[in-house]
Amino acid sequence: MRDITHFIDGASVAGVSGRYSDVYDPNTGEVQARVALANQAEIDTAVAAAVRAQALWATVNPQRRARVMFEFKRLVESRLDELARLLSSEHGKVLADSRGDLQRGLEVIEFACGIPHALKGEYTEGAGPGIDVYSMRQPIGVGAGITPFNFPGMIPMWMFGVAIATGNSFILKPSEKDPSVPVRLAELFMEAGGAAGVEVKGVLNVVHGDKSAVDAILTHPDIKGVSFVGSSDIAQYVYMTGAEHGKRVQAMGGAKNHGIVLPDADLDQVVKDLSGAAFGSAGERCMALPVVVPVGAKTADELRERMVAEIASLKVGVSTDADAHYGPVVSAAHRQKIADYIKLGADEGAELVVDGRDFALQGYEKGFFIGPTLFDNVKPAMRTYQEEIFGPVLQIVRAETLDEAIALPSQHQYGNGVAIFTRNGRAAREFAAKVNVGMVGINVPIPVPVAYHTFGGWKRSAFGDTNQHGLEGVKFWTKIKTVTARWPEGAVEDSAFVIPTMR
Structure with missing residues (x-):
């Protein structure tokens, strides 16, 4: 060995x-x-x-x-x-x-x-x-x-x-x-x-x-x-x-990053962005986007429908599979932790729309794989919302207004990253100014700053x-x-017995 x-x-x-x-x-x-x-x-x-x-x-x-x-x-x-x-x-x-x-x-x-x-x-x-x-x-x-x-x-x-x-x-x-x-x-x-x-x-x-x-x-x-x-x-x-x-x-x-989706957002792009941000690297990113907050029932219903179809198209495979969207999680213990959170979410009353716990890859049944999972009607009081799952699990938390959507990440214990999806510049500007989170993306699902800026969240x-x-x-x-340097010339000056000033 x-x-x-x-x-x-x-x-x-x-x-x-x-x-x-x-x-x-x-x-x-x-x-x-x-x-x-x-x-x-x-x-x-x-x-x-x-x-x-x-x-x-x-x-x-x-x-x-x-x-x-x-x-x-x-x-x-x-x-x-x-x-x-x-x-x-x-x-x-x-x-x-x-x-x-x-x-x-x-x-x-x-x-x-x-x-x-x-x-x-x-x-x-x-x-x-x-x-x-x-x-x-x-x-x-x-x-x-x-x-x-x-x-x-x-x-x-x-x-x-x-x-x-x-x-x-x-x-x-x-x-x-x-x-x-x-x-x-x-x-x-x-x-x-x-x-x-x-x-x-x-x-x-x-x-x-x-x-x-x-x-x-x-x-x-x-x-x-x-x-x-x-x-x-x-x-x-x-x-x-x-x-x-x-x-x-x-x-x-840790983190529990939110993506707020306004009714005017380009849902085709949003679905692709959410798929990569929520499920890429099996969700094992502190800048993953595991919570999506669609504003308005129509937006939520359409987003849910599209996400179900998108999840069905994802391929989970071994690390060397060039066609795989993501691979296994890092350990058996972490896989079990994610599975336990999925069970907890269902027990708490969230709607388990897509369940990834039974996923197995043929020929790699002992690998640490878990399929993409989608919850809807998640409530802020639920433990699965409050805590970091750190796996390929996306939770839909519905909001009626932009102010309600801003309040969710702002009041959460974590404040690492957040994103808003919209075509409305004024709404995006208001969101960036108000939200109580350290890193903000505007139509950018994973807002990790470039190297000459800095990386850091707020709160816990x-x-x-x-x-x-x-x-x-x-x-x-x-x-x-x-x-502080002085190079005196000429006569010796008396020492000052008061704090020096620049007068």
Whole structure:
């Protein structure tokens, strides 16, 4: 059986804790590898390597750090198909989706290639008599990222791309469910440093683990910042524990994204958008769109009819099937969790229009597959509406007015993303201004911002006050230093015994 090792100080390192976790092929349901789970000593070893590396890496000028990022981008692009196959084999998403996962991560690496511009400080000449004031951004030291199973390529690159480009070293703790791609990315980063003629040993480390490793990261005194993506309860735990131990923390949590459909929307386009946003990647996206809110009974009835027909046309298949719209979910336990939510929805009184629980793929009966599912007449008080299902389940919640539709995502515990489908610019503008959600799409079903903007939700979808990537990411991974300088000439001046001013 294949062993997946840690990557510490520029080299593959076998686990010594004696603990392992199985890595499955979701298409077949079979164990394909095992991954070592780190103990405190292994985290300490990785941190020590990162501390040593950061002292040197921080002295590398921004242009040369950018050249490493350029080379890393080139290497990942040259191996995109290889990485996508590896990602799909452990996660289950179809190859096209895996390539998209990696490409969205590379877009943040592209942003990081421009880091010399993003690190420029501010300068004021003559702030006072003979006094100039300027600021500089400096790295915080050692950063860490704790990433989820659903985007094993994109989210790690979102985190370490900006963190490393700004002069920090980094420790990545990926999900133990699909850990191979993060290791390959670290290996390619080492290769990129060699190609660029820059020493990067120890700058990017990958350590696998469970809660023990997470706690070791959150409490380690030499780790100065932590970025997290996962469920909201764990995000809150990460935020509070990290903050208690003096770290800056950004912790992104769960979501229940809504799509509001006005009567004037292009329903042909809406149905296609909903299909991809709700069922793509088997719904295992924090920016999936699992709730649709048609405004008016006529809109709701027509949308439901069209969605039933659209679902019937979807193909669920293995990750390597080029014709499949989506593949299996990541694990048997997650499949069961989704099935339990479907049962709960029916028990709560929602109308189960299409039930995907009995789906089985011939020849892959042990795979972790579940069919697309559609509910209608879902009510806001239902648990299945309030909680994140994280599977291929679309819920219709009917509204009579735009104000009623806006209130649903605005009052929900999560506030990650939301979308409105309409031809009415005024209604869209009003919606974007009023809705209490962090990321808004107007006729865009999955409103993930481009890399030079920032990603982050509101309410229980995010803990901490700084978003990921873009200039917000630069701010998170750097600390600002402000210098007030005077170069006196001539007679010695008396010292001031009051607070200095610029008069």
